[in-house]
Amino acid sequence: MKDARLLFDRVWKKFHRGQIHDSLRDLIPDLAKRLVGRGPSDKELSEGDFWAVRDLSFEVRAGQTLGIIGPNGSGKSTTLKMLTRIIQPSRGYCEATGRVGTLIEVSAGFHGDLTGRENVYLQGAIMGMPKRDIVRKFDQIVDFSGISDAIDTPVKRYSSGMNARLGFSIAAHLEPDILIIDEVLAVGDMSFQERAFGRIRDLANSGIPVIMVSHQLDRIAEMCTDCILLDQGAVVTRGTAAEAIAAYVQSHDASRMVESTGIVMFDNLCLEGGGTVRSGDHFSVRITGRTSVELGDHIEPILVRVRSLRTGGLIFVSGSQWRGFKLPSPGPFDVCLRLQANLPPGSYMIEVAAEDLNIHEDIASATSVMLRVTDSRTFAGHIQLNAGFSVVES
C-alpha cells in the first residue's frame, strides 16, 4: 500500500461536562438561540466545556510506530477515536489513509446469544474484513485464540478471558495498512499475552504505520520509534520513546522535587556502548556535572535509581555515599558508574539525582537514561542470582 499514513494537523477536541439536553423541553430554547445566532459555536468553549485534546499534530508514516502515553484523562483514547473516525475533531484536520486495523475494544461487536463461530463472522464484518478473507482465515483465527473446543458455544457462556482472546484473534488477523492499538496488550493469561504481543510486533515490523496507546511503558519502549507524552490534552514531551517515558516517569515524582539549589548540577548522563546490554553483563554509566560548594555529609551528590518500565516501580536505589565514594572538590566532575545488569530482559530507566539526606528531597533535577536488557538465556524470573553448578567430589 503506497502512502499509508496517519495525520493529525492542529487538532482540538471539545467535550462537555455534565448533561446534554436530551428532550424537547431543553431543545426548543436552544434551537431558538441558535436561530438568532447566539448559540454556542462548535469551535469555541462555552460554559461547561473543556478541551480534551488541544492543538495536537503528528504524522506517522510507513516504518514508524508512534506511542502515546500520559495519565488517565490526558486525551489518548480521544485521539485514537478521532483517528478511527468514531468522533470528529472540533478544530483541525485528521486522517488515516489506507485500510485501518484497530486493536481497540476487540470484542465490542459480539452478541451473547450467537456462537463463537457466528461471532467471528459478525465481528470480522464489523471490523471491515471481506467475507472471503474471514472464510480463508477462520481456522487460523480459532487456532490463535486457543478456544477451538468452545467455538460452537454461545458467547454468553464464555469467560471474559475467552471473550477477549477470540476478539483479539479476529482483530489480529486483519491485513491492515495502518494499525491502531489501544491498551489491548493486557488480554488473557501470560502465555496468550506473549503470543498477542508477538503478533503485534510482527504487524508493526511489516513496515506499516502504527500508533499505540499503553500504560505498559516497557511495551512502548520496545515498540515505538517515536513517542508523545500528553497531559490534559496537550503535548508535554515529544521525541523518542526514551525521552517521553523519562519525562512521564519523572512527572510522577514531581512532588519530591524542590527548587534546584545549584549545589549540584548534572550536565550529561549516558550509557557507554549504547543502551543495550545482555542480562548479567557489566555496563557503565558516565555522569558529568558540577558542584559549586564543598559538600557536607548530609548531601548525597549522586543518587542512582533504577526503575522497571514494566511496573513503573523502583527496583534499585544506591548512591555514592552508600558506596563510600566522595567527589574530589568543588568544580566539574566526570564520574563513571559501573553496574551489573542482574535483571530479566526488559526496559529500565536509570535516573540520577542529588538528594539532601536531612529532608529527603531532591536538590538537583534528575536526569535519566534508558536501558534495554536482552535475554542471555541463562535464567528466567525476576532477578539473576548467578547460579553456579559444580560436581562435588567425595
Add this chain to the structure above:
Amino acid sequence: MTTIELERRNSGAAVREQRLDPPPDIRPTFLEDVRQIVADIRWSKNLIYQLTLRDIRIKYKQAVFGFAWALLMPMAVVGAGLAVRFAIAFYSGKGLALGQIAGMAVKAVPWAFFVGCLNVATPSLVSNVSLVTKIYFPREVLPLSAILAQSVDSLIGGLIVACLLPFLGVIWSWQLLWAPVLLVMLWFLALAFGLFLSCANIFFRDVKYIVQVFLTFGIFITPVMLDVSMYGPTGSRIMMLNPVAPILEGLRLAIVHHQNLLVPRYSPDGFIFWRPWYLAYTALWAFGGLVVSAVIFHRSERRFAELV
C-alpha cells in the same frame, strides 16, 4: 496540504512538526453526500449481510414458535378487522363478502411489515451503543439491516398469505403485477422513515415513545381494517394523504378487484376514491423521502458517538 517534516527514523523526528497552511474546511454538497452514502453502503455489503443475519438469528434462536411469529401480527390485524367489519356489516345489513376478508389479508401483511420496520429501526442505533461508540463503520447499516431482517420476516408472512389468497376467491390477472411495484415503494418508504427516526432517536430519546404511540393508533388513520371508500368522499381524500394508505389501497384494488391503478375507481356511492396521482404522491414520499432522510442521517452521523 500540510507537510510535517519527516527526517530520520528512530529520532522522534516524525513528531516534530512544521506548520504551514491552515487545515482544509470542506463542506460536501448534497450530491456528493448522496454519492458517499451509496459508496459506503456498497463498501459494507458484508457487514449489512452479517448484521441482518444476526438480527434474524437472535430473534429465532430461543423462540419456541420460530417462524410462526412472522404470521402473528398479520393474523391479529385480520382478526381485529373481522370483528370490526362484522359489526359494520351487521349494522348496515349488507353482509360480509369473501373479497372483503381477502382485502384485509392483503393489507395486513404490508401494514405489519411497516410497523415492524419502524419498531426495530427506530432504536437500532441506540441499542447498538457499544458498536457506535467503539468501532467505526457507516452507521446507515444499522437501521438498514434491521429493516432487512424485518423484511425476511414479512416475506414469509407474505408468502403464506399469497398461498391462501386463491381460497379467498382471488384469481390471476395482469393487474397483480402492480403488487411488486407497490411493495418496493413500501420498502423504500419504511427505509426512509427508519433512517430518519433512528437518527432522531439518538438526539431525543422520546422519539421512540412517540413512534410507539403513532404506530398503536396509526391503524385507525390508515385504511387497514376498513377500506378507504368507507370514509366518504372528503374522508377518503384526507385518508390518502397518509403515504402508506395509497400503497395498501392499491394492493387491495389490484389484487382483489383487478383494478388498473392508472384508472380512477368509483365507490358504490358514486364518488372517486382512487386517483392515479396517488401513486406519484406516495412515490415522492418514498424515494424523495429516502434521499432526504439519508442525507440528514449522513450529516448528523459524525456526532452519533458523542451523543448516544
